[in-house]
Amino acid sequence: MPLFIIPSLSSYSQLTGYFFFPLFSMETLTLFFFFLLVSFLFFLLRTNYRTRWRLHHLPPGNFGLPFLGETLQLISAYKTENPEPFIDDRVSKYGTVFTTHVFGEPTVFSADLETNQFILQNEGRIFESSYPSSISNLLGKHSLLLTKGGFHKRMHSFTMSFANSSIIRDHLLVDIDRLVRLNLESWADRVLLMEEAKKITFELMVKQLMSFDPCKWTEKLMREYMLLIEGFFAIPLPFFSITYRKAIQARREVVEALNLVIAERRRKGQSEERKNDMLAALLDGDGGAGGFSDEEIVDFLLSMLVAGYETTSTIMSLAVKFLTETPQALAQLKEEHDEIRSRKSEGKALDWKDYKSMPFTQCVINETMRVANIISGVFRRTTADVSIKGYTIPKGWKVFASFRAVHLNHNCFKDARSFNPWRWEKTNSGGTELLNMFTPFGGGPRRCPGSELARVQLCVFLHHLLTQFSWVAAEEDKLVFFPTTRTKHRYPIIVRRRESCTSTPS
Template sequence: MEALTLSWILAMAALCVFLALVWRLRLPPSMNLPPGRMGWPLVGETLEYLATRPIGVPQPFIAKRVARYGSIFKTHLFGCPTIVTTDPDFNRFVLANEGKLFQSSYPAGVDRVLGKFSMVQASGELHKRMRALTVSFMQAQSLKDNFLQTIQARVISLLSTWEGRVVKIQDEAQSLSFDCIVGHVLGMDPGAENTKTIKEDFFNLVYGLTIPLRIPGTRYWTAMKGRQNIVRLVEQMVAERTTKPCTARKDFLQQLLQDDNGKNLTLEQISDFIVFMLFAAHDTTATAMTMAIKYLLANPQALNQLQEEHLEIRRNKRSPDEPLEWNDYLQMTFTQHVINETLRLTNVLTSAHRIALQDVQTEEGYVIPKGWKVVSSWTTIHLNPKLYAEPLEFNPWRWKTQSVKYFTPFSGGPRFCTGSELARLEIALLLHFIITKYSLHPAEDDEAVYFGTVKMRKGLPVTVTKLSQIL
């Protein structure tokens, strides 16, 4: 028995040595790679990279390596040799050279959940066609004509249920954001039974963007089941609209089926496109809504100035319930400062993932080998004291003069988010109707953490009082 145990130990030791040797042989010979380490065989340093961390502070994994190796270092993440860059100018270079030196390439888990034809993964001519469709759908005129009044109505309807309750802002923001986007993308009524079903599937999908272990019971397995259900629904809707066309519809799916850029898309491409649209228009917006309220509740001076801006807009309306117009939205200057500061501190999108299409040399003389992944960290740049004074402080006034050169909450280059203005509009409208009609107070202490996505541990519970009751 002892001999058998010893043999097993020796065999395992030999396997570990073999894997370590293979691991080192994977590094390109005679290349001036950035400094760093590749971590353990197979898993690399992925687990430390994904570790839960607080929001509003530099990511420990990256901060520790920047202190040791500098602004560009090598590592091994998600099964791939990777270069991480926190250099502001090199990050801009990476984003600007999309399709030339670099190409979008996210971890396999993201690829499978959002789909291989999502805008995250699509490239070349397909990406150009998809981008043209989203630009057309979300241009300023469309926001003014089709989105402004619809979003207002949904915000007012949601807030009417808050009075006298303890509500979890995170849950309410997610519900609002989803109801808005599912209506605009698929033309679905938020109160309909099939909308409630797809909402549950969608949230399972969002929460499952984590380590891709497709084992029953894991978050990833649940996410893939949710994706399958959403895709099945989209395919049914496409079949119905193809057999019974209705040009009166104004949702994105209808535009996709009618537009020349969308007509030649396959059913799989359409399904992936829709899944991505739902995800992209929901996650950043809902999280930013939640975090904006969190920061404002902790900063009375900012809250008071924001409230005064919105009360002034209300004073200029003919009646207390008169809907906002586009010009009212354009007057929300300090609101945009608050949104910018929320996005800077929260970093809903922490980084951009690319793959090198050829060997690329940095100004420092380092070489990024062809086929290696490149992770451009935005969190580190948005919290860089050389770019932002007192970067860990919530200071919306900084945006009166702050440069936006290195500000990338919605990515940049050819992949700049076409829904950025829609997100800003939804956040601004929610803040407007909250602070002109209600007073919020924290019901419990809470904190924000990052594990795959930004979350409040308790959902940010607040007590809600109607303003007329406290004036």
């Protein structure tokens, strides 16, 4: 290593005293100057944030490291089975509305029920939907999650009209019942429940959207979808992230497959009987002025598949997990469904009256969604300066309304972090107190339009599982919440068919 000579600091007055000091390498100098630059930028950022706090009277909080903010702390927390301390610690220090810096932007977190309701109800006025670019790039600009203004209202209304109670009762329920039983036919011995649930919900969505029964095409489409979803929370730079690169390629494959289906439907036009699915309604143009473009239809179908596939399958799996760990609830649920089955001839499909005869099932579904929080919350962006709780959030800032923080708040729900489906029994008698604090499907103009459809699918699945099988957990499995809510080992169970029941679809 090169050397240079400097006067000895210990005997600087003696010009004859020298010692040898190694010259810094270029790599060391680069790191040194990089450290100085980062420190300087950090100083500027901290000064800027303090100025903002003083000028705008922002909620209190901590911006963390330069650029990274508190993103690493957030991700680390959600990779465990107990992510609550990330919000709990900050709420205890700053209050239920606090400022942080995550995913590259200063963000105001709300763990407050009233603030969350204010954010949801003012969608389109002083807040607008805003998600990380990794999600928006993969879903497409016309997806229901990302569209705004008049186009979003039109698509949201269209979706609600297609997934309302009468449509589900008269057209969709029979396919839901048939496909659930068809999938359960192959179950034996050890089953990876989360994988099987995903298969069921994906096939249901493909059938309802495009009238495809399970086949090689749907299997390939599902594989590509799984790759696409894995990219939602990856670094949105293909060069740096293999996961994101694979997700982008998967989106291309999915878009190509959907475009072929749309082209074939347009080509056949009136030459064959109209299918009773969502694609047919989209091709008809929703009955409004002008139809939808192929790009709009593709993005819409893609986002609907994601919405119906990932969330519903996770709730299915976690409901079984929580029931397995709560034998009293499992026993009561079995009684409810055995009673329904006893009224029907063997192999007879469920009907709407049966669905409406499952009050405790609805309690189990509510409690599963409350405890698991498949949708932890929603990101929004302010379109004007907003006053909340005596603070001011500047225009253009991100806000995050945390549903999870409210659902697991002991002041809102007694013994909030325990699975207790009986807490919901009073809502079946007209009680609304808990429901007013319960937002698993969001709220306001962006409330999930498929909430009733998801409940029907969950009820049908639980009915056939309970009446056809008994099961035990094959091994202990833990929940993790990043990048999505799931069990660490896909929740393996050992199933045994109940001899008194048959699963042959009628």
